[in-house]
Amino acid sequence: xxxxxxxxxxxxxxxxxxxxGALFRRNxxxxxxxxxxxxxxxxxxxxxxxxxxxxVDGQVMVLFVITVAACExxxxxxxxxxxxxxxxxxxxxxxxxxxG
Amino acid sequence: MGLTADEFTIQFIATLIKFAIVAGLLLxxxxxxxxxxxxxxxxxxxxxxxxRVGIFKWRIYGLMQSLADTIxxxxxxxxxxxxxxxxxYHLAPVFSVFPAFLIxxxxxxxxxxxxxxxxxxxxxxRVDVGFLFIFAVSSLAxxxxxxxxxxSNNKYSLxxxxxxxxxxxxxxxxxxxSLIPPVLIYGSLDLNKIVEAQNHFWxxxxxxxxxxxxxxxxxxxxxxxxxxxxxxxxxGELVAxxxxxxxxxxxxxxxxxxxxxxxxxxxxxxxxFFGGWQIPxxxxxxxDELTGFIGVSAIFGHxxxxxxxxxxxxxxxxxxxxxxxxxxxQLMSLGWKYMIPLGLVxxxxxxxxxxxxxxx
Amino acid sequence: MPDFSILITHGVFHxxxxxxxxxxxxxxxxxxxxxxxxxLVVDLFLLAGLYASLDSHxxxxxxxxxxxxxxxxxxxxxxxLLNLQPEELKGLKFSAVEAGTLVISLIGFLITIVTxxxxxxxxxxxxxxxxxxxxxxxxxxxxxxxxxxxxxxWPFELASILILMAIVAAIVIAxxxxxxPAAQ
Numbered sequence: 026x027x028x029x030x031x032x033x034x035x036x037x038x039x040x041x042x043x044x045x046g047a048l049f050r051r052n053x054x055x056x057x058x059x060x061x062x063x064x065x066x067x068x069x070x071x072x073x074x075x076x077x078x079x080x081v082d083g084q085v086m087v088l089f090v091i092t093v094a095a096c097e098x099x100x101x102x103x104x105x106x107x108x109x110x111x112x113x114x115x116x117x118x119x120x121x122x123x124x125g
Numbered sequence: 126m127g128l129t130a131d132e133f134t135i136q137f138i139a140t141l142i143k144f145a146i147v148a149g150l151l152l153x154x155x156x157x158x159x160x161x162x163x164x165x166x167x168x169x170x171x172x173x174x175x176x177r178v179g180i181f182k183w184r185i186y187g188l189m190q191s192l193a194d195t196i197x198x199x200x201x202x203x204x205x206x207x208x209x210x211x212x213x214y215h216l217a218p219v220f221s222v223f224p225a226f227l228i229x230x231x232x233x234x235x236x237x238x239x240x241x242x243x244x245x246x247x248x249x250x251r252v253d254v255g256f257l258f259i260f261a262v263s264s265l266a267x268x269x270x271x272x273x274x275x276x277s278n279n280k281y282s283l284x285x286x287x288x289x290x291x292x293x294x295x296x297x298x299x300x301x302x303s304l305i306p307p308v309l310i311y312g313s314l315d316l317n318k319i320v321e322a323q324n325h326f327w328x329x330x331x332x333x334x335x336x337x338x339x340x341x342x343x344x345x346x347x348x349x350x351x352x353x354x355x356x357x358x359x360x361g362e363l364v365a366x367x368x369x370x371x372x373x374x375x376x377x378x379x380x381x382x383x384x385x386x387x388x389x390x391x392x393x394x395x396x397x398f399f400g401g402w403q404i405p406x407x408x409x410x411x412x413d414e415l416t417g418f419i420g421v422s423a424i425f426g427h428x429x430x431x432x433x434x435x436x437x438x439x440x441x442x443x444x445x446x447x448x449x450x451x452x453x454x455q456l457m458s459l460g461w462k463y464m465i466p467l468g469l470v471x472x473x474x475x476x477x478x479x480x481x482x483x484x485x
Numbered sequence: 486m487p488d489f490s491i492l493i494t495h496g497v498f499h500x501x502x503x504x505x506x507x508x509x510x511x512x513x514x515x516x517x518x519x520x521x522x523x524x525l526v527v528d529l530f531l532l533a534g535l536y537a538s539l540d541s542h543x544x545x546x547x548x549x550x551x552x553x554x555x556x557x558x559x560x561x562x563x564x565x566l567l568n569l570q571p572e573e574l575k576g577l578k579f580s581a582v583e584a585g586t587l588v589i590s591l592i593g594f595l596i597t598i599v600t601x602x603x604x605x606x607x608x609x610x611x612x613x614x615x616x617x618x619x620x621x622x623x624x625x626x627x628x629x630x631x632x633x634x635x636x637x638x639w640p641f642e643l644a645s646i647l648i649l650m651a652i653v654a655a656i657v658i659a660x661x662x663x664x665x666p667a668a669q
Contacts, residue, residue: 027498030600032535035502037595039509045588046513054518054564058525061556062509065532068548076539081619084544085633091551092644096651098556102563103659109567110661213519252537253624257546261533264554268526271558275519275565287565294558314626 032073040066053108053115057101064094132243143249144230151229155377155384156191158438163190165439166446195377203373206278213276218371218378221269225385227262231255232392233317235402235426236410240419246317247423255316256308259393260301263348267293269382270367277370285366288453289350295460296347296354302468303340306475307397310334320401324408330398336471338398340464345390345437347460349383352445356453391437392430399433402426497538505531518564522557529553540619543626 039062046059068087075083109115160175164186167174176187205214233255235247252258267290274286307330308314311322323329331338347354368379395401403409404425412422451459508528515521529552536545619628633641 027495031498031502032539033599034596035505037592037599038506041588041592041595042506042509042513044591045584049584050513052518052569054560054569055513055521058512058518058521058560061525061552062512062528065529065552068544069532069535072536072539072541072544076541079618081625081629081632082636084541084625084629085637087541087544088547088629088633089637089640089644091547092648095551095556096647098559099651099655100658102559103655105563106566106659115567115569210519213523216523252542254542254546254626257543257550261546261549261554264550264558265526265530267554267558268523268561271561271565272519272523283565287562290558290562294555297554 029073029077032069036066036069036073038066039063039069051117053105053117053120054102056117057098057105061094061098064090135241135243136245139245140249143247147229147234147249148226151226151385151388152381154388155381156195158384158387159194159380160188160191161438162442162445163187165442169443169446198377199374201373203375204370206370208278209370210276210278213272214370215375217269217273217276218375218382219269220272221266221382222378222385224262224265224269225382225389228259228389229385229392231258231262231316232389232396233320233401234430235423236321237317238420238423239413247427248317251317252315254314256304256314256319259316259389260297263386263389264297266382266386269379273371273379274367277367279370282367282369285369288356289367292350292354292356292456292460293348295457296344296464299340299460299464299468300344300348302465302472303337303344304397305468305472306334306337309472309475309479316396316401320396320403321410323400323403326400326405329400334398334471334475336467337475338394340468340471341394341398343459343464345394346441346444347456349387349390349441351387351441353448353451354456355445355450356456387438387441388434391434391441394437395430395433401433402430404429494538498535501531501535501538505535518569519561522561522564525560526553526557529557540625543629 043059043062043066046062047056050056050059068090071083071086071090073083075081075086105115108120112120114120164174174187175190176184178187178189178193179185180189205211230249231252233246233248233251237247238245248255250258270286270293271290274282274284274289277283307319310330310333311319313319313322346352350356368376371379402425409422409426409429412425413419505528508524508531511524512521512528515524530549533545533548533553536542536548619625622628
């Protein structure tokens with residue numbers, strides 16, 4: 026069995042990359058995809074930790090995370106489409122109405 | 126894993142052999158189906174169909190026509206459209222073939238072989254969630270089509286691919302829902318256990334859950350983009366759909382993916398509704414002991430499954446030359462307004478009846 | 486031969502980990518959104534492989550079915566619908582060096598936290614559900630299903646309501662504004 030720390034380190038890598046994408050990319054769809062990456066890092070921690078301490082609650086939690094991710098993607102993409110229709114772009118540098 | 130080193134070695138070698146056999150089998154399907162798809166309608170329409178090409182003087186009903194076609198297809202010049210997204214254009218056929226082959230690895234092709242002091246299952250990948258595995262991987266088949274249409278940089282390709290992928294996503298839901306009642310009835314997600322539970326003629330899924338079978342049959346045709354739901358390839362409107370810009374071996378690869386997908390769904394239909402490798406009135410698993418040879422049961426089971434799958438493949442061709450094509454809005458309203466509600470009702474009804482039977 | 490199996494499991498894990506990290510990196514730095522989406526699909530598929538290696542077959546299957554099969558198709562559809570062009574990566578507020586330093590320090594910080602401060606693990610789980618126990622209890626899927634439909638039944642029902650709300654919300658947001666027919 027691979028030590029559970031290895032999985033944690035891998036999850037840290039994925040999470041950091043996802044956070045980097047969410048902060049630095051300017052395409053809204055890319056931001057959403059980076060958020061999916063972060064959620065997946067958390068899922069990996071849930072499964073690995075659950076396996077290490079010997080219970081399946083982690084796996085149940087992953088199912089909920091996937092559900093929420095699906096809802097988030099659906100609503101997020103709908104908003105992306107609505108924004109694109111209204112402003113013709115989904116670049117976060119241009120969509121800055123609130124900042125004046 | 127709980128395996129000793131010897132068992133591990135045996136399983137490893139067995140897996141390699143099984144993989145080679147299944148992959149080899151799958152590669153034979155497109156040529157045979159192309160031949161069948163020309164001979165069967167010819168038979169139905171009282172004409173001859175291809176019957177000339179043969180080896181030397183043996184014509185064997187024109188079977189060699191497929192070989193000639195394959196050679197022609199592979200040696201044709203390959204044209205890549207100028208505005209194509211090169212990397213995705215070349216990758217799309219791989220995305221289309223890979224899921225079909227991966228699913229085929231999870232189908233139980235026969236009863237377990239008890240040999241060399243261990244149990245060798247007759248499916249290459251034996252997972253306890255085989256049913257979910259098949260659906261998970263088959264949902265990946267959409268990517269090949271979507272990416273092919275998008276990367277060709279052709280509006281007809283893009284329209285065809287969007288049509289095809291929207292259709293596949295829509296009909297995946299009724300396809301999955303139609304298989305939940307059998308899973309509830311047999312109480313397992315493991316395909317081999319589902320087959321073992323259908324050990325009597327009257328325990329077959331088609332008798333226990335006929336509505337599921339009807340739904341599955343319709344969704345099966347739609348999922349593989351075959352007539353009467355072959356809107357993605359509507360020649361008159363879309364030139365040829367998502368593979369308009371593909372030539373030569375890559376075009377052949379899409380055909381391979383499509384035919385293997387059809388074969389896999391045929392196998393799945395046989396497994397879930399027609400007892401898989403079970404032969405009516407004969408206990409296949411006992412054949413080894415009765416005859417004294419190891420592997421007899423496996424061969425008989427395998428041949429049975431192949432015969433059942435052949436029936437469904439024939440059905441594909443039969444329906445294609447009988448029923449006219451649907452309109453797109455008809456297709457979508459059939460999927461979303463009739464099949465999904467029916468599927469839901471079917472699941473709930475089955476669950477209620479099962480609960481009433483088990484807890485009464 | 487216990488060494489042999491350990492070698493295989495470690496080798497497979499490291500191979501998968503390297504591929505996953507590479508794909509994640511490509512997701513974040515690819516210029517073209519379609520490229521990112523395809524790498525994300527590969528990434529999710531590999532992660533499902535890791536789940537399977539952790540004896541979580543059900544979660545692995547659901548991961549591929551829902552994530553790779555449904556959510557990412559949605560992303561791909563939207564990207565193609567909006568016909569997004571490759572993004573200009575120049576002119577970011579941060580230079581590549583600054584961004585790289587930030588990411589690497591973040592990774593180091595997270596790894597330090599995760600490996601150094603594990604805290605008290607007693608009482609987290611009694612280890613009663615190790616793989617052998619799960620196998621005797623009826624398999625991974627059965628155990629997860631029992632947990633999901635007994636202990637977690639309320640969250641489960643709430644999740645279904647959440648999905649319903651998301652469906653309605655998505656349709657309402659994405660629907661084109663229908664012009665009202667002129668009153669006559």
